[in-house]
Amino acid sequence: MEYDPYDYETDKNPYPVYEHFRKNEPLYHNQKFDFYALFRFEDVLSAFMDSKRYSSTGGVTLEDLPFGPMMIVQDPPEHIRTRGLVRGYFSKQTITAMEPAIREIVCRHLDQLVGQSEVDAVGSFSSLFPMDVISSILGIPEEDRDEIRIASNNSLSRKPGDPMPPPESIQAALTTRALYAGYLEDRRKNPRDDLMTALVNARLDDPGTGTPRPLTQEELLGFCGLIAAAGSETLTKFFGNAINALAKPENEAARSEIISDEECIPNAFEEILRYDPPTHYTVRTSTTDIEVAGGVIPKGKKVALMIGSACRDPSEFDEPAKLDIHRDVSRQLALGFGLHLCLGSALVRMEGKIALEEWHRRFPRYEVQEDRVEWVHSSNVRGFSSLPVRLLA
Numbered sequence: 001m002e003y004d005p006y007d008y009e010t011d012k013n014p015y016p017v018y019e020h021f022r023k024n025e026p027l028y029h030n031q032k033f034d035f036y037a038l039f040r041f042e043d044v045l046s047a048f049m050d051s052k053r054y055s056s057t058g059g060v061t062l063e064d065l066p067f068g069p070m071m072i073v074q075d076p077p078e079h080i081r082t083r084g085l086v087r088g089y090f091s092k093q094t095i096t097a098m099e100p101a102i103r104e105i106v107c108r109h110l111d112q113l114v115g116q117s118e119v120d121a122v123g124s125f126s127s128l129f130p131m132d133v134i135s136s137i138l139g140i141p142e143e144d145r146d147e148i149r150i151a152s153n154n155s156l157s158r159k160p161g162d163p164m165p166p167p168e169s170i171q172a173a174l175t176t177r178a179l180y181a182g183y184l185e186d187r188r189k190n191p192r193d194d195l196m197t198a199l200v201n202a203r204l205d206d207p208g209t210g211t212p213r214p215l216t217q218e219e220l221l222g223f224c225g226l227i228a229a230a231g232s233e234t235l236t237k238f239f240g241n242a243i244n245a246l247a248k249p250e251n252e253a254a255r256s257e258i259i260s261d262e263e264c265i266p267n268a269f270e271e272i273l274r275y276d277p278p279t280h281y282t283v284r285t286s287t288t289d290i291e292v293a294g295g296v297i298p299k300g301k302k303v304a305l306m307i308g309s310a311c312r313d314p315s316e317f318d319e320p321a322k323l324d325i326h327r328d329v330s331r332q333l334a335l336g337f338g339l340h341l342c343l344g345s346a347l348v349r350m351e352g353k354i355a356l357e358e359w360h361r362r363f364p365r366y367e368v369q370e371d372r373v374e375w376v377h378s379s380n381v382r383g384f385s386s387l388p389v390r391l392l393a
């Protein structure tokens, strides 16, 4: 059996494929694209915790894309210095203080949908509010948010069987870059109370000279592009996956409980992330020959850490194909683990909780219109671009 990350059919339901590899070939080598993949929970977790042998500097995609200088493609000590510049903006304390502002954004989007008999849970809601939240942190003006969101999504899209970005994706990436360059230029002259201004004024310890220096233009663009794309795309997919799961007849009890007892929502959020995670894999590069899962990964190879498979590993989770909102999901891999653990962890937990609460306060019962759902096809992020749901009384 093959695992082809660019196959649209596999993408619709990759879980049987993952099960096959967990059982039969937990270390897999894909000949065509020459990458290795780890499918078991313990192996993925160990790789996340071993940045010496599993480096991020070769990129976090299977394709050789020209990443700029960004924390996600750095190893220590650079990674620690770069992440340290923005860590405070995404700490639990900062995000807790933002709760009323986030709730206001979520409610504004949902209130526009009240009274309709059918809504697109992704197109008309979950693709919009995360961009507004991250844009207000970064300082992206309201009138440009749609353009940035569409261009960020397009820059990640892939054609079936082709690992490289199509010309329209490259064009979309260039569009967002040009917009960020304009904002940064403006913040140098007109500082504001936003993350882009903080980045323009930030100083990074430079081990070469021993003196702190401003960020280069490439570093600034890397920060903006990474935070905006990571902060919108994945949450969009999370919420679509959540509504799709909660609409299923077998999850009726979970949905009812979310409505009757909002206290259960934080753990329900963790469980939905595990049950159907937006990010299905991330990538590392082996810095030495690595013996793992009964085989050897040679030095210098791309290794896919199969998060989507680890989340359904029965050796970690009993009955993994069952959505159980009371399950202990304390060893969560859907947000990564270790040094590169999602920088937005506190933010996604807050946004996810508020979105689930406010949606179900307005729309407690709904049915997914299965024949009209549309999928997004990007290499490692999985979910819907359109999820029409009929709202029931």
Ligand code: HEM
Binding pocket: 060, 071, 072, 073, 083, 090, 134, 226, 227, 230, 231, 232, 234, 235, 238, 277, 278, 279, 282, 283, 307, 333, 334, 335, 336, 337, 339, 340, 341, 342, 343, 344, 345, 347, 348
């Ligand atoms: C449900 C939503 C999200 C999911 C599933 C998700 C998933 C992940 C995963 C799996 C990683 C680890 C990548 C790796 O180790 O190679 C990661 C890292 C990251 N995420 Fe998220 N993420 C989400 C939302 C966000 C948000 C809202 C932000 C906004 C700040 C964000 C910013 C980042 C950044 C900057 C990194 C890189 C951290 C580093 O390299 O140290 N993510 N995310």
